[in-house]
Amino acid sequence: MHWLFLAVAVVLEIAVALSASRAQGFTRPGWTITTLLSGAVATYFLSLALLTFDVGVGYAVWTSAAGVGIVVLGSVLFGQSLNVRKLLGIAVVIVGVAGLQLSGAG
Amino acid sequence: MAPDNDPGTAVPHAAVRGTTADPATPHPDETDPGTPTATPDRRGRAWLVLLLAGGFEVGYALAVGGSEGFTVASWSAVAVVFFLLTLFALSVALRTIDVGIGYAVWAGTGAVGAATLGPVFFDESPTLATAGWLAVIIAGLVWLKLADRPVEPDPTDRL
Numbered sequence: 487m488h489w490l491f492l493a494v495a496v497v498l499e500i501a502v503a504l505s506a507s508r509a510q511g512f513t514r515p516g517w518t519i520t521t522l523l524s525g526a527v528a529t530y531f532l533s534l535a536l537l538t539f540d541v542g543v544g545y546a547v548w549t550s551a552a553g554v555g556i557v558v559l560g561s562v563l564f565g566q567s568l569n570v571r572k573l574l575g576i577a578v579v580i581v582g583v584a585g586l587q588l589s590g591a592g
Numbered sequence: 593m594a595p596d597n598d599p600g601t602a603v604p605h606a607a608v609r610g611t612t613a614d615p616a617t618p619h620p621d622e623t624d625p626g627t628p629t630a631t632p633d634r635r636g637r638a639w640l641v642l643l644l645a646g647g648f649e650v651g652y653a654l655a656v657g658g659s660e661g662f663t664v665a666s667w668s669a670v671a672v673v674f675f676l677l678t679l680f681a682l683s684v685a686l687r688t689i690d691v692g693i694g695y696a697v698w699a700g701t702g703a704v705g706a707a708t709l710g711p712v713f714f715d716e717s718p719t720l721a722t723a724g725w726l727a728v729i730i731a732g733l734v735w736l737k738l739a740d741r742p743v744e745p746d747p748t749d750r751l
Contacts, residue, residue, distance in 0.1 A: 502679070507691040511684035521679050549699055557692035566690040571739040576692055578732030579700040586703055586725035 491535035492544060498528035499552035504559060546584040553580040638688035639697075639737060645681035646701025648674050653706045654713055678702075693736055700729045 501524040509517035536544045557576060560566045568576070652674035659667035678698075686694045704726055710716045 503682075503686075503691050503695040506679055506683040507686040507694070509683045510687055512680050518683070521683060522676070525675065525679055549703075553692075553696055553699065556695045560691040564691065566692065568690060568692055569739075572690070572693060572736065575732050575736035575739050576696040578735060579696040579729055582725050582729030582732055583699055583703045585728065586707055586722065589719065589721040589725055 488535045488538040488544075491531050492539065492548060495528050495531040495535055495548055496551045496555065498524045498531065499548065500555040500559060502528060503552070503556045504563065507560075507564065542587045542590050545587040549587065550580050550584045635688055635740070638685045639740070641681050642685035642689060642694055642697050643701055645678050645685055645698050646705060648678035648681055649698060649702035650705030650709060652678055653702065654709060657710075657714060689740065693740055697733055697736060700733050704729050704733075 502521055505517045505520040505524060508514065509521050512518045512521075532544070532548055535548075539547075553576065557568065557573070561568065652671055655667050655671035655674055656662075658664065659671055662668045662671070682694065682698055685698075689697075707718070707722055707726060711718050
């Protein structure tokens with residue numbers, strides 16, 4: 487079950503970023519509520535997953551999967567295509583965050 | 593899941609992006625009429641707000657830690673406030689910054705801040721591996737800041 491909980495947390499974290507982008511600085515009520523709800527429920531499912539997952543591994547998978555999903559969907563849904571330099575920068579940051587969490591400090 | 597308060601803008605923007613001349617403007621329908629492009633000033637402010645969002649994320653993480661599983665009321669309340677602040681600031685920053693970059697910077701600054709301040713507030717000790725990964729993240733953040741320019745300026749056009 488913990489993989490399912492983690493998958494749900496990833497999908498919701500992707501929803502947080504995409505709806506935060508759509509919420510335009512919380513000027514759109516519907517997207518604002520979606521942002522806050524996804525954020526709260528994502529945290530809940532992540533905490534469920536972390537009951538059985540190793541915390542570092544769980545966080546690392548969560549952040550990196552969400553980061554990849556957000557880049558892909560930002561490109562597909564919003565037309566925000568990123569060049570190689572930007573993708574490389576995102577990859578370095580995400581790898582760094584995952585490495586930090588796997589090393590036990592995240 | 594999809595809110596229906598604003599059906600006209602809930603449509604993915606890929607379809608309307610062809611109508612704008614500037615591919616660097618993430619949300620052409622929301623841009624001020626007088627400024628059809630994201631000016632350097634506006635982009636710089638968006639980055640500041642994004643770093644602020646990372647700071648609020650750190651406050652949220654520390655408050656959640658202090659709330660001991662949301663059993664301490666005061667820290668739980670602080671956590672909720674930081675939760676709202678971090679998502680609000682993220683949303684403001686993403687008006688200008690692409691969501692993929694914005695999320696990476698938000699998560700990256702949050703992770704750096706939490707790993708740096710964790711030892712200050714809690715009984716944790718940083719390791720060499722921690723310092724190494726922090727350096728990787730910071731290098732990536734600086735790289736992203738430098739790479740996040742809408743159009744490469746042509747130096748020969750300056751004069």
